Amino acid sequence: MNARWGGRDWKWRRCLLCIAWTSSVLSGCALIHHNGTPYAEIAPEQINLADDIHLARDGWPAARWWTRYGDAQLDALIDQALANAPTMVIARTRVAQAKSDVELARAGSNLQVAALASLDREHISANGFLGPFAKDEPAAGLTGPWYTEGIVGLGASLDVDIWGKQRAQIAASLGVSNARLAETSAVELEISTDVAQLYYGIQTNYQLIDLLNELHEVAAFAVQAHQARAARGLEARTLLEEARAQQLAIEQQIVSAQVQIKQYRESMRALVGAGPSGLPAIEAVALPPSQAALPATLSYELLARRPDLQAMRWVVESSFDKIDAAKAAFYPSFDIKAFFGFDALHLADLFTHASQQINLIPGLYLPIFDGGRLNANLNGAREGSNLLIERYNEAVLNAVRDVAQTGSRLQALDAQTGLQKQRIESIAFTRDSTEASYQRGLTSRLAALEARQPVIAEQVALLTLNAQTLSQEIALTKALGGGYRADPPVELKPR
Secondary structure, three states, rough: OHHHHHHHHHHHHHHHHHHHHHOOOOOOOOOOOOOOOOOOOHHHHHOOOOOOOOOOOOOOOOOOOHHHHOOOOHHHHHHHHHHHHHHHHHHHHHHHHHHHHHHHHHOOOOOEEEEEEEEEEEEEOOOOHHHHHOOEHHHEEEOEEEEEEEEEEEEEEEEEEOOHHHHHHHHHHHHHHHHHHHHHHHHHHHHHHHHHHHHHHHHHHHHHHHHHHHHHHHHHHHHHHHHHHHOOOOOOOOOOHHHHHHHHHHHHHHHHHHHHHOOOOOHHHHHOOOOOOOOOOOOOOOOOOOOOOOOHHHOOHHHHHHHHHHHHHHHHHHHHHHHHHHOOOHHHHHEEEEEEEEEEOOOOHHOOOOHHEEEEEEEEOOOOOOHHHHHHHHHHHHHHHHHHHHHHHHHHHHHHHHHHHHHHHHHHHHHHHHHHHHHHHHHHHHHHHHHHHHHHHOHHHHHHHHOOOHHHHHHHHHHHHHHHHHHHHHHHHOOOOOOOOOOOOOOOOOO
């Protein structure tokens, strides 16, 4: 082989130099006309919160933020959801698919080697370019028009990525893969906050039913008292019917709360992905105290704490790599194909030295006139990237809005809760005074029981405020990205 090819090394060098010179001269034949201008990323000053939005506490949610409530039931439900929820299964599948795409892109840039073998039984045409082989002349090695050709060997190909097209495609696939990982964290955050909202919705209704049952006891005693008085003619029947109407209204609220618990439970069962009996019983527990925390400043910390924003940044970064790949398509592409093996018209001669065959084929592809296809592809990649940048900018503003609105609601709820507690203390004074009068025989038991009603009603209002505070606290955790942390956020450099 050295004897065959060594004397021609200078010819190959000259050929390769000629190809390189030709490509450098002709690389501008397909010109870039539609590169476009990249849109700008949102300015940092637009990410800050207003100065008047703050809470007494400060800090970020922890990775398993729900454990701060110290509720084993909630911990078990969220762990079950993160393990079995259909949306989590889908998210993990998308991650696996993205990793496969990265491996596929990388494989396309590597050396490709394949084993080749073929068997061809053919009749040679006397009028074709193999016409002499159609003769039957054994002395010349021609055995008639029928031959059985055999080919066996190794074929190889390698794309030479001079302009970085394949590297850009790999980088784009990696960007999508990283985005899928961040999206998985976003799904985890979505599921955990939804489970917590549903769980504390159930607990709120448990406590509401307890308070309504206290009201129902008072209303039932009032009905009995008014019924006895009306039967003796001591008062009009109107008071009895008013007491019954109040009792029925309370019973309606109890039924409504029980239905709400069932609906929350079914929503949680679907979210967790549990079967009819796959969701454990939820015991009543007290609502935890507020633990809301708002950062002193958001800035780009928000981007590191929000998995959905980080996922969008990776998608935008991937779009820049697609633009690079679209630009590289304007330049010449090189590849090298090779074959080493055996080729013979007679199977008996296939593995002889004379049947050895070597092919080495350097190739050049140079786009000159493509009807605008490459420019259309580049323009589409650019506009698609700009669209992603604008969506990302919008998502950042929406994220800051979510934090600001939730923080403002929590501030208002804190103030309302403080006032409501003072209101209950004032009304409770009247209840306690009436109770004391009843103990001394100065008033009736009915009056003492009815004095409890305003206090219970205000306790229901306080329960509503506490539930709203807890709901907004979970919403703030979600707005801050939970415990997700990607440090530092991917740097966007439009190209």
